[in-house]
Structure formats: structure tokens, C-alpha cells
Amino acid sequence: MSRREELLDQVTDYVLEHGLIGLTLRPVAAAIGTSDRMLLYHFESRDDLVTAVVTRSNDRAVASIRALEPADGVRAGVNELWRRYQIEPLHSCLDVYVQAAATRLIGVEPYLSAVRAANERWYAGLCDYFVACGAPHGAVRRVVTLVDSSLFGFHLDLATDRPEELAQGVDDLAAAAEALAGA
Template sequence: MSRRDELAERATDHALEHGLIGLSLRPLAAAMDTSDRMLIYHFGSKDELVAAVLSTSNDRSMAIISAMPPSASVAQAVIDLWDTFTAQQVQRCQRMYVEAAALGLFGREPYVSSVRDSNLVWIAAIAGHLAASGAAEQDAPRLATLVDATFNGLMLDRPLDGDAALRQVVEDLASALAR
């Protein structure tokens, strides 16, 4: 692993714990036992560092989704994806994605480009799992987009609604997609 990759991993760990909003190079560097100059040397700019953090976080989520065995059915795939999506490791990455997406809505880079890139990979991973679980290949990307949009909406509501209510929505979505 290169020094840049090591720093990206450590910066990602920090951002997953503390968030992206308000991320400042000096406190980040201090937490990583390095200097802000060293971060700039390896990444070129704070924006490039943030892009690397977002990419690293997305890679971690994709590895977990890609490692999922096929589910017994499309309906079960939706439930299994929700269980994976809400597991601590992926959940932390998804929270950071939501922060980046919110900043991207205002046209801020590197958030716009990073979110766009991660969406393509994320939808492909979900579509791959749905197809491996019985969805028709031509329908899988469309179904993945529906699953992704629902999960992200539920994640935003999660602090407001109980997990049982959200689980029922996921089960309703699973039943609808099975039809």
C-alpha cells in the first residue's frame, strides 16, 4: 500500500467517525499524526483528499455488497440488502455519502463528481446482487435505482421513525418488487 493510500484509509476512518462537514486539514492531520503539509503533498489539495476519502468509503461499501451471496429471491435480496445497508460498517459509509450528496446539491466539488461516480458503482453493485438473486438482467438496474432511492430516503427518516416502521417499508418494497 502506498503512503497516499495509507493516508486515504486513515483520513477515511477519521471522516467516518467525525463527518465531512467542517473537516479541516490541521485537526485531521493532527489526529493522523502527520502535518497538513504532508496531506497536501500527497493529495494536492483538500478537495482531492476529500475525493479520496469518499472513494475509499465507497470502495469499502462496495466490497461488502459485492461479497454478499445471492439471496433466495428478489424479495429476500431487498431485505438482505437492507440488513447490509443498515449494518454499522456500511451505515457509516452511507451517512458520509449523504453528507457529500447534500453538499453536492449546492454544486460544490468534489462532492458533485464523487457522488456521481459512487452512484454508478453503487447502483451496479445493487443491480448485480438483484440479478444474482433472480431479477431479470434488463430490470435489475431500474430495480436497483428504486431500492437505492428508498433506502436513502429511509436513512434520512431513520432518526425520526423507529426501525420497526422502516423495516415494514422495506418488506413492503420487497413484496412489491417480487410481483
């Protein structure tokens, strides 16, 4: 593994633990045992580093989705995915994405292109998961669009609502996704 990749993994671990908002080079460099100049040597700019961290975090989330065992049906798949959203590594990876969106990073370059590519990998991982759970190829894109957007909303609600209170809404979503898959 190259030194850049090692640093990227360390910074990503730091961001997953401490968050993306307010990230500055000196404190993160000190926390991982390097200098801000070394980070700039390997990443050119803070924007380049943040883009790489958001991408690496997304890649970890996709790997987590790809490692899921298929559930017995689309409804069970949605409920299992929601359960995974609430635990590591998905919980922190999704938080990084939300923080990037909240700070308006992902809608402009240099972030936009990297995030679009990362989103395509995320979407493909979800499509593969739901096909494995029984969604037909012809309906899986509609199922994933519904589920992905909705679960992100539920994920945001975790900050103020109790997971057990959200579970019924998620199961209602799961029933709708199952019906859509069968349509």
C-alpha cells in the same frame, strides 16, 4: 501500499467515525499522526482529499455489497440489503455520502465527476447482487433504481424513526421490487 494510500485509508477511517461535515485538515492530520502540510503534499487541496475520501468510502460500500451472499429472491434481497444498511460498514459509508450531498459537495466539481463514477460502481454492484437474488437482467435496472433511491430515503429516516417502524415500509418496497422483477 503508497504513503498516499495509507493516509487516504486513515483519513477515511477518521471520517467514517467522526463525519465529513466540518472536516478541516489540521484536526484530522493530528488525529492520524501527521501534519496538514503532509496531507496537502499528497492530496494538493482539501477538495482533492475530500473527493478521495468520498470515493474510498463508496468503494468500501461497494465491496460490502459484492461480499453479500445472494438472498433467496428479490424481496429477501431487499430486506437483507436494508438490514446491512443499518450496520457497519454500510451505515457509515452511506452517512458519508449523505453528508457530502447535504453540504452540496457532490453536485459540483471537483466532486461531481468522481461521485458520478463512484455511483456507477455502486449501481453495478447492486445490479449484480439483485441478479444473483433472481432478478432478470431485463428488469434489474428498474429494480435497482427503485430500491436504491427508496432505501436511501429510509436510511435518512433512521435519524428520527425506529428501524422496526421502518421495517414494514421496507418490506412493502421489497414486495414492489419483487413484483417489478417478475413483470
